[in-house]
Amino acid sequence: MNLIKLEFLKLKNKxxxxxxxxxxxxxxxxxxxxxxxxxxxKLEIGFYxxxxxxxxxxxxxxxxxxxxxxFNDGAxxxxxxxxxxxxxxxxLKVFTYWIFIGFPVxxxxxxxxxxxxxxxxxxxxxxxLSIISSYIFLNLFVMGNALSLNKGSxxxxxxxxxxxxxxxxxxxxxxxxxxxxxxxxxxxxxLLGCLSIIIVTVPIVVSFIVKxxxx
Amino acid sequence: xxxxxxxxAKKISYKINDNKLFHDLSFxxxxxxxxxxxxxxxxxxxxxxxxxxxxxxxxKGELEISSTKGISYLGHKNAIKNYLSVEDxxxxxxxxxHKDLNxxxxxxxxxxxxxxxxxxxxxxxxKKLALLRIFLNNSxxxxxxxxxxxxxxxxxxxxxxxxxxxxxxxxxxxxxxxISCEINSEALNIS
Numbered sequence: 151m152n153l154i155k156l157e158f159l160k161l162k163n164k165x166x167x168x169x170x171x172x173x174x175x176x177x178x179x180x181x182x183x184x185x186x187x188x189x190x191x192k193l194e195i196g197f198y199x200x201x202x203x204x205x206x207x208x209x210x211x212x213x214x215x216x217x218x219x220x221f222n223d224g225a226x227x228x229x230x231x232x233x234x235x236x237x238x239x240x241x242l243k244v245f246t247y248w249i250f251i252g253f254p255v256x257x258x259x260x261x262x263x264x265x266x267x268x269x270x271x272x273x274x275x276x277x278x279l280s281i282i283s284s285y286i287f288l289n290l291f292v293m294g295n296a297l298s299l300n301k302g303s304x305x306x307x308x309x310x311x312x313x314x315x316x317x318x319x320x321x322x323x324x325x326x327x328x329x330x331x332x333x334x335x336x337x338x339x340x341l342l343g344c345l346s347i348i349i350v351t352v353p354i355v356v357s358f359i360v361k362x363x364x365x
Numbered sequence: 366x367x368x369x370x371x372x373x374a375k376k377i378s379y380k381i382n383d384n385k386l387f388h389d390l391s392f393x394x395x396x397x398x399x400x401x402x403x404x405x406x407x408x409x410x411x412x413x414x415x416x417x418x419x420x421x422x423x424x425k426g427e428l429e430i431s432s433t434k435g436i437s438y439l440g441h442k443n444a445i446k447n448y449l450s451v452e453d454x455x456x457x458x459x460x461x462x463h464k465d466l467n468x469x470x471x472x473x474x475x476x477x478x479x480x481x482x483x484x485x486x487x488x489x490x491x492k493k494l495a496l497l498r499i500f501l502n503n504s505x506x507x508x509x510x511x512x513x514x515x516x517x518x519x520x521x522x523x524x525x526x527x528x529x530x531x532x533x534x535x536x537x538x539x540x541x542x543x544i545s546c547e548i549n550s551e552a553l554n555i556s
């Protein structure tokens with residue numbers, strides 16, 4: 151709990167780190183209607199595809215300097231000396247970032263979905279999908295960024311992006327399921343299954359990668 | 366059970382890409398002992414410290430560290446956040462509830478800077494803030510990499526006195542320094 155509080159303290163004072171990705175998400179979603187004709191049915195056609203890609207991009211930006219600052223100022227070394235479980239620290243860090251960035255983006259997803267479709271039921275179904283997918287993307291990009299810790303975040307994004315593609319496919323299929331009214335819980339459970347694997351394995355892998363970088 | 370701290374190195378070697386930094390280094394430190402690692406720039410002093418800390422793995426040799434209260438370390442990087450105030454950094458170091466915090470804040474002349482952003486402090490003042498981690502952590506092994514760099518004479522003296530006190534309290538000190546200091550220590554030259 152103490153570690154979460156300290157991560158909150160840091161992130162609270164790094165406005166650019168959490169506000170930037172949220173604003174990028176918002177801008178993409180605001181820009182989308184400008185690229186299509188203002189007809190309700192046309193807006194809806196591509197809306198959800200743009201929504202998932204916007205979440206993906208905002209999560210990619212969110213993790214840009216998740217370890218870099220601690221790596222550069224020597225904080226990672228201090229943490230390594232004090233903390234027995236480095237993977238727990240990684241999990242808490244990802245959770246804090248999700249609270250600051252992933253959750254607001256998910257709420258915005260719901261609001262924009264409702265604003266576009268005027269369908270409350272469908273938008274309420276989109277909300278859990280956004281929550282789960284943003285957490286999955288965040289974990290994947292954290293791993294990519296850890297791998298390219300001192301080589302720039304673009305390389306990290308390139309490494310992680312292929313892992314995010316199956317999730318995007320499932321999200322697309324989920325939207326079809328919502329529109330046709332079939333097996334929506336199945337997709338939620340599938341994503342939750344992916345998340346439960348990722349949430350356990352990513353912090354362990356990342357802790358090894360970061361230790362290797364320190365060495 | 367023996368709870369005294371000790372650091373024992375047996376024939377430690379380290380090389381990077383066939384370039385030997387140091388070879389077959391051995392030393393034994395028990396309670397109340399200090400080791401001053403000396404050497405030219407690039408001789409591997411900081412690498413040896415990172416090996417002792419367990420961050421870097423030696424290429425050969427054994428290292429045994431016995432400690433019940435952990436290790437305090439301050440290296441070239443201060444591990445402080447320049448976008449936070451001095452007070453927030455103290456909170457981040459989890460030293461805010463320490464009974465001696467106010468005393469050391471007074472000694473290090475940091476009281477008037479508590480609300481100031483670290484980015485607005487000089488290098489020496491930032492170093493003083495980082496030194497709180499050493500002054501207030503009750504570890505039984507203290508490891509410092511060039512601790513006197515950037516400090517004024519008075520703070521250098523405070524730090525030397527503090528470290529000598531810690532040695533009297535049976536702690537172990539390992540440090541590198543190019544600045545002469547009055548610490549009763551053995552020298553280990555790795556040039």
